[in-house]
Amino acid sequence: MTNDKTVVSIQNLNYFFGEGELQKQVLSDINLEVKAKEFVILTGPSGSGKSTLLSLIGCLRSVHQGSLKILGQQLNGATREQLVQMRRNFGYITQSSNLLDFLTVQQNIQMSLELQPDFSPKEARAKTVAILEAVGLAEKLNAYPGNLSGGQKQRVAIASALVTRPKLVLADEPTASLDKTAGRNVVALMHRLAKEQSSAVLIVTHDNRILDLADRIVNVEDGKLGLAFNQELSLVLPGFDEALLEKATTKPIVLTYESEQAIVRQGERADKFYILLEGEVEIIQELPDEPHRVINHLNRGDYFGEVGLLRDGKRTATVRVARNSEVKVMVIDEELFRLFLGNSELTKADIVRRLHQRVMTSHLSNALPNVNPSEILAVAAQAKVIRYGANSIIVQEGEVAEKFYLILEGELEALMSDRDDEFTSCKLKPGEYFGNAQLVNGENYPFTVRAGLTEVEVMVIDRESFCSLILKSNTNQAIVASVLRHRLMNS
Numbered sequence: 001m002t003n004d005k006t007v008v009s010i011q012n013l014n015y016f017f018g019e020g021e022l023q024k025q026v027l028s029d030i031n032l033e034v035k036a037k038e039f040v041i042l043t044g045p046s047g048s049g050k051s052t053l054l055s056l057i058g059c060l061r062s063v064h065q066g067s068l069k070i071l072g073q074q075l076n077g078a079t080r081e082q083l084v085q086m087r088r089n090f091g092y093i094t095q096s097s098n099l100l101d102f103l104t105v106q107q108n109i110q111m112s113l114e115l116q117p118d119f120s121p122k123e124a125r126a127k128t129v130a131i132l133e134a135v136g137l138a139e140k141l142n143a144y145p146g147n148l149s150g151g152q153k154q155r156v157a158i159a160s161a162l163v164t165r166p167k168l169v170l171a172d173e174p175t176a177s178l179d180k181t182a183g184r185n186v187v188a189l190m191h192r193l194a195k196e197q198s199s200a201v202l203i204v205t206h207d208n209r210i211l212d213l214a215d216r217i218v219n220v221e222d223g224k225l226g227l228a229f230n231q232e233l234s235l236v237l238p239g240f241d242e243a244l245l246e247k248a249t250t251k252p253i254v255l256t257y258e259s260e261q262a263i264v265r266q267g268e269r270a271d272k273f274y275i276l277l278e279g280e281v282e283i284i285q286e287l288p289d290e291p292h293r294v295i296n297h298l299n300r301g302d303y304f305g306e307v308g309l310l311r312d313g314k315r316t317a318t319v320r321v322a323r324n325s326e327v328k329v330m331v332i333d334e335e336l337f338r339l340f341l342g343n344s345e346l347t348k349a350d351i352v353r354r355l356h357q358r359v360m361t362s363h364l365s366n367a368l369p370n371v372n373p374s375e376i377l378a379v380a381a382q383a384k385v386i387r388y389g390a391n392s393i394i395v396q397e398g399e400v401a402e403k404f405y406l407i408l409e410g411e412l413e414a415l416m417s418d419r420d421d422e423f424t425s426c427k428l429k430p431g432e433y434f435g436n437a438q439l440v441n442g443e444n445y446p447f448t449v450r451a452g453l454t455e456v457e458v459m460v461i462d463r464e465s466f467c468s469l470i471l472k473s474n475t476n477q478a479i480v481a482s483v484l485r486h487r488l489m490n491s
């Protein structure tokens with residue numbers, strides 16, 4: 001909907017570079033609105049078309065196809081004169097400040113004012129002093145740009161873009177030449193001044209550390225506006241209500257990790273949940289005295305971190321960026337994660353199902369270290385998770401072995417009678433398993449296993465899947481021998 005609060009309104013905009021055979025479309029079907037006072041961040045990979053879009057909005061290029069209205073005026077078909085006229089409503093900030101080296105700071109800023117229709121030299125001086133105070137550079141009034149630091153130059157550029165109180169500020173990677181702290185300070189300053197003057201801001205940046213300042217984040221991917229974070233989130237975790245989506249995505253925390261960098265580490269305290277927006281990660285199990293093992297790969301649209309949050313509060317695996325990948329994740333804190341679980345049955349079911357699979361995968365690959373991870377994943381995906389009440393019998397001594405059992409949660413007790421009808425017993429904990437040797441050898445269970453004093457959760461795999469898993473591996477002696485019987489006989 002377009003109303004008088006709308007500063008930028010774009011519909012079905014296309015843009016091309018080159019002509020004929022060499023013509024290349026760089027913007028496709030762009031639809032975007034920016035309202036007064038809004039602080040919008042435009043992100044996206046290099047070459048995706050952000051600068052081209054910004055320069056069209058800034059009236060530095062002519063529109064080819066579609067509708068682009070600024071402050072209600074249609075720019076498709078506008079004359080050069082009209083474009084120049086329109087530019088007076090903007091403040092424009094570029095990557096490296098476009099200050100003129102032979103003019104003082106004051107003269108540079110005053111130049112923006114001289115282009116305004118109601119220019120008065122006296123007022124211009126007062127406005128220049130005021131804006132320089134606002135950006136913390138009052139003492140640099142008579143300095144030349146050559147004597148300023150990179151951060152100071154960008155602050156002068158901001159002062160000169162904002163001194164005219166423009167309706168719209170356009171900034172193309174204004175922090176690119178600055179270090180982290182200076183970059184964030186510059187954008188925070190721009191944010192504060194724009195809000196005070198009710199200017200709308202459209203800023204292009206790669207810098208994920210400033211995304212939290214945005215009222216809205218728009219992704220540009222390959223010339224198209226990509227999904228907004230709320231859309232990304234509802235694709236990954238369906239079923240949330242609008243209010244929660246809004247809460248989760250208005251100021252998302254998005255972090256970037258480089259090739260082979262660890263995002264979470266096994267054994268660390270778990271306090272965050274991660275949604276993978278871009279790139280590939282590996283799930284790695286670190287084992288004492290053994291080489292690390294990659295047990296799974298995750299891609300865009302997947303999530304991780306729920307196992308630690310929902311189990312014992314510790315990371316059960318390391319998550320690391322795959323080689324030659326760069327990863328972007330949305331980070332959800334524990335409190336918000338709990339809200340997710342409470343908000344949508346669909347999401348809760350999905351997360352719990354995946355949690356089971358992952359816990360099973362990690363226990364199974366521990367139990368069967370020689371089995372190929374992809375076989376383990378396939379079996380874990382089909383395995384059943386069964387909960388047994390306190391004290392209930394899971395397998396009975398003398399029964400034909402039908403299944404392989406692996407304990408996911410809770411404590412079990414195994415009992416075996418010897419020749420004199422005396423019982424020996426031992427406890428079984430998560431990660432331990434039984435039924436393996438009996439399944440492989442076609443024997444009856446030589447023991448009884450029952451749940452302990454609380455409810456337990458057990459993963460169950462049928463004979464066929466288990467035996468095929470064993471067949472496909474370099475059979476591992478431990479799996480053919482009865483670990484549990486051995487333990488009971490020695491206890």
Ligand code: ADP
Nearest residue numbers: 017018026044045046047048049050051052053
């Ligand atoms: P971004 O700012 O997101 O890095 P740009 O808008 O600068 O992307 O560029 C988008 C695409 O258009 C790129 O593929 C780039 O090579 C191409 N491009 C940019 N300017 C020109 C030009 N003047 N002539 C031809 N192609 C261009």
Ligand code: MG
Nearest residue numbers: 050051052172
């Ligand atoms: Mg660019």
